[in-house]
Amino acid sequence: MNRRGQALWVNVMTAASVDEAKYTQRGIPVSNGKLAIWLFLVTEIMFFTGLIGTYIVLRMGTPEGAWPKPSDVHLSEALGAINTFVLIFSSFTVVMAHSAISRGESKKCLNYIAITFLCGVVFMGIKAYEYSAKFSHGIMPGYIADNLIDPSLRNIDTRQPETMHLEEPEYARFIKEAGRHPYDPGAAQWFKAQVRQKLTPVAQPVLEQVAAAEAQAKEEQRLLTADERKALLARIRDESRSEEQKKAFECYQVLAALTGSGPGRPASAFEVGIMSNKLNETYHDLHLPAFIPYGNLWASCYFAMTGFHAAHVMGGLVVFGIILIHGLRGRLVKNAWNVSMLELTGLYWHFVDVVWIFLFPLLYLI
Amino acid sequence: MSEPTHAAESAHEQSLGVHGQAHDHEHEQHIPDSTFIKVFGALLVFTAISFAANQIFAAKNPVVNFLIIGFVACCKAFLVMYFFMHLKIDWRKVFVFLIPICILAPMVIVVLWPDMVLAWRLASPDTAP
The missing domain is CATH 1.20.58 (Methane Monooxygenase Hydroxylase; Chain G, domain 1)
Known part of the structure; x- marks a missing residue:
């Protein structure tokens, strides 16, 4: 090819390349970093949609009124609201940090980042407190008694004095759905044994007094009559003045109902469950096994959703920690890299906030 | 053959220039x-x-x-x-990711609804296990 031919070929190729580039290489008009973070966030949205969507269908698929209420599972609305405020405030400080660095106000930016980091730490602290409360109450997947309702309760005659109490709302709420729950007699026995084991040492002072009265009657070569037992217990109840004595007496009553040593038939596992829930509400240090229908399902959803969310908060804290060190070394100055880095980190942090905006009402309010 | 390569590179730079302008414009707002x-x-x-x-x-x-x-x-x-x-500014640039998500996210719930929710609600207490 001669020189003239070569020049012509170059011109044709250049024109073709420019023309082609216009249509084939022209992408979305955002920086590579922003494109990458948005692609990442989109996958994250689908990830959390899977978790939240599963929670919604599982919850809506349970019989009405049977899904655990926040108070059943020791969730504090106030703590959830505080955490919501903390995350919203941290979102605000991130956006202000980005605004400050864009204007070249490095000191201000560093302060906002420090506040954001602190907010993240407070959020994780409250979450850790919540988790420890769940663990201490035995609210963990697989550890909750959630199938104590005997299907025979469905057709129970609540006009009888022995079963009249089952008409009360706290019992009726579950009986209405009895029969739709899976019932495991083994689990019911296990639950009763666990409650008995925990109640026995607490009720020991009352047990000893009852045992002494029984021994005295035995010496007289007779059994303690029902009236004598009733009078004895009434005396113990009247003499119970301190918190410890009252607790011991109430625990004894549940124990007597459980073992059948009290008046009437031995209580079923379901009734023991309701009684132990009441004791747990009154005496927070008892930590009796909880009876919560659908409790295991709730706990699985709760720990999966809040656990993954907390992991994302931890991830954000690591990044903010690095930015903080970066700033303390005097490197957080206005330049394209810093401005972009703060904007992209902020996008991630706002996404974490948006997830919490939906988790808070779903778990703590509705 | 070095000239055509150079020409292609300059074309590529030109295309990057378009991006660069868009990027600068991004920070103006x-x-x-x-x-x-x-x-x-x-x-x-x-x-x-x-x-x-x-x-x-x-x-x-x-x-x-x-x-x-x-x-x-x-x-x-x-x-x-x-x-x-910043979707107030960036919506026109990232809506291509967000529109499919707005469709797919509710779909996750919709496809599970008949089996997980309706099946239970429609079942009479007598047919329940």
């Missing part, structure tokens, strides 16, 4: 701090509304409670995404 402060205030008010609605309606009317709290959560998410995540 910004949301003022006063707007962020107002949005923050609105988010706090919305949080208080959902908390108060729960105290008032949770026991009396759970459906109203659900509607108020759901609406408030959507408003809060919108405010954070529109202002804090």
